[in-house]
Amino acid sequence: VEITAGDMSGETARVVVDDKGAATVFTGSSAHGQGHHTAWAMLVQEELGIPMESITVVHGDTDAIPEAIGTFGSRSLQLGGTAVVQAAGVVKEQARLLAAEMIEAAEADLELDTVRGTWQVRGDPASALGWGQIAERAGPDGLAADARFDASAPTFPFGAHLAVVEVDTETGKATLVRHVTVDDAGRILNPVLAEGQRHGGIAQGVAQALLEEVRYDPDGNPLTSTLVDYAAITATELPSFELVASETPTPINPLGAKGIGEAGTIGSTPAVLNAVIDAVSHLGVRHIDMPATPEKVWAAINEARAGR
Amino acid sequence: VGRDQRSEGWPVKVAIGVNGRQVEAEVEDRLLLAHFVREVAGLTATNIGCDTTSCGACTVLLDGESVKSCTVLAAQADGHEVTTCEGLAGADGRWHAVQDGFHAEHGLQCGFCTPGMMMAAVSLLAENPDPTEEEVRTGLEGNICRCTGYHNIVRAVLAAARDGQPAQEAS
Numbered sequence: 001v002e003i004t005a006g007d008m009s010g011e012t013a014r015v016v017v018d019d020k021g022a023a024t025v026f027t028g029s030s031a032h033g034q035g036h037h038t039a040w041a042m043l044v045q046e047e048l049g050i051p052m053e054s055i056t057v058v059h060g061d062t063d064a065i066p067e068a069i070g071t072f073g074s075r076s077l078q079l080g081g082t083a084v085v086q087a088a089g090v091v092k093e094q095a096r097l098l099a100a101e102m103i104e105a106a107e108a109d110l111e112l113d114t115v116r117g118t119w120q121v122r123g124d125p126a127s128a129l130g131w132g133q134i135a136e137r138a139g140p141d142g143l144a145a146d147a148r149f150d151a152s153a154p155t156f157p158f159g160a161h162l163a164v165v166e167v168d169t170e171t172g173k174a175t176l177v178r179h180v181t182v183d184d185a186g187r188i189l190n191p192v193l194a195e196g197q198r199h200g201g202i203a204q205g206v207a208q209a210l211l212e213e214v215r216y217d218p219d220g221n222p223l224t225s226t227l228v229d230y231a232a233i234t235a236t237e238l239p240s241f242e243l244v245a246s247e248t249p250t251p252i253n254p255l256g257a258k259g260i261g262e263a264g265t266i267g268s269t270p271a272v273l274n275a276v277i278d279a280v281s282h283l284g285v286r287h288i289d290m291p292a293t294p295e296k297v298w299a300a301i302n303e304a305r306a307g308r
Numbered sequence: 309v310g311r312d313q314r315s316e317g318w319p320v321k322v323a324i325g326v327n328g329r330q331v332e333a334e335v336e337d338r339l340l341l342a343h344f345v346r347e348v349a350g351l352t353a354t355n356i357g358c359d360t361t362s363c364g365a366c367t368v369l370l371d372g373e374s375v376k377s378c379t380v381l382a383a384q385a386d387g388h389e390v391t392t393c394e395g396l397a398g399a400d401g402r403w404h405a406v407q408d409g410f411h412a413e414h415g416l417q418c419g420f421c422t423p424g425m426m427m428a429a430v431s432l433l434a435e436n437p438d439p440t441e442e443e444v445r446t447g448l449e450g451n452i453c454r455c456t457g458y459h460n461i462v463r464a465v466l467a468a469a470r471d472g473q474p475a476q477e478a479s
Contacts, residue, residue, distance in 0.1 A: 033418030033455045192414050196456060200417065203457030227362035227452065235445040235458040264457075 001158045002266050004074035004259025010150035011075070012067050013083035015044060015091050017143040021117070021132030022054040025087075028068025029080025030059040034261065035193035039077060040084050042189060047088040049114030050131055067148075074157070074259020077189060082253045083149040090145035095119060095134045102137055103127050155250045155258035159183035161202075161267030165275035169283065172298025174276045176206055178239055183263035184246040187256035194260050195243055201264020202241050207233035208265070209272035213291050280304075322386040326351065327395030335382050341375075342366040344382035345392055353393035353423040357452075364451030367424035367431075368392050374431030376424075376450070393423035396430065405472040406430050406465070415464030417455030425451045429465045438469055 012028035025040045041055040058064055069079075092112065099119040100107040111122045118128040135142040164178040179202060188194045211231040215223040224230040249256030269290070276292045277285060284304035288296055317336045324331050326349045333348050345354045345368060354377060357365030361379040368377045369391035377390075396404040406429045409415065416422040425448065432439065432447035439447065444465045445458070453461060 033416075035417070196414060196417055196460065199457035199459040200455045201457075203459075204454075226360050227358045228360045232362075232452050232454070234450075234452060235448045235462060238445075238458055240441065240462065241457065241459055 001156055002074070002259070002262060003154045004157055004262070005078050005151060006154040007069075007073055007075070008151070008154065009069050010148055011069050011079035011083050012065070012146065012148045013040075013080065013087045014065070014144065014146045015084065015087040016141075017048070017050065017091055017095075017131050017135045019132050019136040019142060020054075021050065021130050021135065022056070023048065023050045023088075023131075024056045024058060025084055026058045026065050027080055027084060028059075028065055029071050029076040029083075030068070031057075031071065034071065034076060034197065035190065036071075036076060036080070039081060039189055039193060043081055043084050044088050046114070047085055048092060048131070049112060049117035051117065074261040074263070076261070077255065078155060078186075078250075078253050078257045078259060079149055079151060081189070081257060082151075082255055083147045085254065086149055087145045087147035090147060091143045094138065094143050094145065095131070098134050098137050098143075099129050102129060102134070149253070151252050153252050155186065155252050157183065157185045157258040157260065157263055159246070159263055159267055161271035163206075163268070163271040163275040165272060165279050167276060167279040167297060168294075169280065169301055172294035172296070172301065174210055174279070174292050174294070174297055176210070176237070176239060176272060176275075178242065179206070179268065179271075180242040180244065181264070181267060182244040182246050183260065183267065184248050184258070185260035185263065186247060186258035187249045188245075188247055189255070189257065191245075197260045198243055198264045199241055201262060201266075202268045203233055203238055203264070205265040205268030206238060206272050207231075207291075209269045209276070209290055209292060211237065211291050211293065213293075320383045320386075322382050324349075324382065324385045324387075325389040327391055328389075337381070337383055339382045340378055341368070341370075341380040341382050341385050341390070342377035344385070345377060345390065348382075349392075351392050351394050355420055355423060357420065357424075362452070363421070363424075364428060365421055365424040367427040367451060369427055369431060372431070372434060374428050391427070391430075393426055396426065404430065405468040406433065408471060409464040409466075409468030410461070413460045413464040413467050415456065415461045421451060421453045421455075425453065425461055429468065432465065433469055439466070441466065 014026040016024045037057040040057050041052040044055050045052050105121045120128040159182045162180040166175045250258050285300045288300050317338045319334045320337045321334050331349045342356050346352050355365040357363035361376050366377045367374050406426050428451045444462050
């Protein structure tokens, strides 16, 4: 179990629809590989019926986005994503008013066809207006809305990790053979992106358990300041991961989403280290400090044997 | 001669084939191939990650074989053929099988390692067109990825092996 979006500082979004019927999302939650461009476009398409290929996501520009918090703490979808949906929701209501004027119908009689991306009088496709026409009517800046979502509480994703490790008792080398995980992040918007977050997290957590360590000499000089000295984990030290799906939505935000970015690192480190110790416990080993490098495992085995 | 070798080095004339185009230039003798590709040939898909031959982000093909271009001098590549990520797609714009594989299997997240990873994969599949998962992992050991846990990268390379022989690179 972890706490996500625990900083409670909210997130911002701005959604603009222009007279070409294209949408631009300005997000305070900047992306560096998590897939926000895809995810935010999916959310806007779902809300407004504007196709993903007509949606641009802008981030990381303080000229365009004056107020933003950022991407950390497994917070993006639940806070930034919700802000995007809320801004899109405001744009939708602005459009409903304008469409009512243009079609000369009552607002309550209008519906948004999210498959075709058009507004129409309920049951009358002949009255349909496209997003571009409505945005043109709105004026030179098109339709635009800002939103800020502050959640009432953090969320608590949960999961379980099982690691199978082999230890060579002659060399002390521990090898991760299988890694099976369940990580429940609530409602999943995009399974491919969510799995990618889990894969990367698992690898980082395994690396912390087996290899990676920032070391200093007694005078405080860093000894691991390049990738020559720091053992970043590689493809040969990892198996393919076995992921089990589980979705328990949270009531804390309208998406039902809990954080996923850190789930992999949280479960995998203790699972792998416990598996290493379990593999050599019959030799009398009870404890190994991370990372369980061959040197440390070999020393622990020899100490345990000598202590008998 | 009046030049201080240690501070400025000697100018060297090189002619290097880059993705089938001949690039001729007078460069410093110490110029690395990675910098030649980015700054002289103007192709910036090749990333420089570590400068210590550890991360593989700068992997390119030299006469069809993968090398880390931060550890090859431009002068050493004189008269040879270099292929970068920009040179993978065919003349008709069709993607290389490895590009298709990375796209289909979501074999990337932030994308920094991707060009080097794809070039390493192309070289691997040229040597071993039908690798096992273990052989793919061993073949990519010199390329570090911090986002994907390698899971989808390995699947991407296996998919590329299944879906088509990679095009023969210039040699």
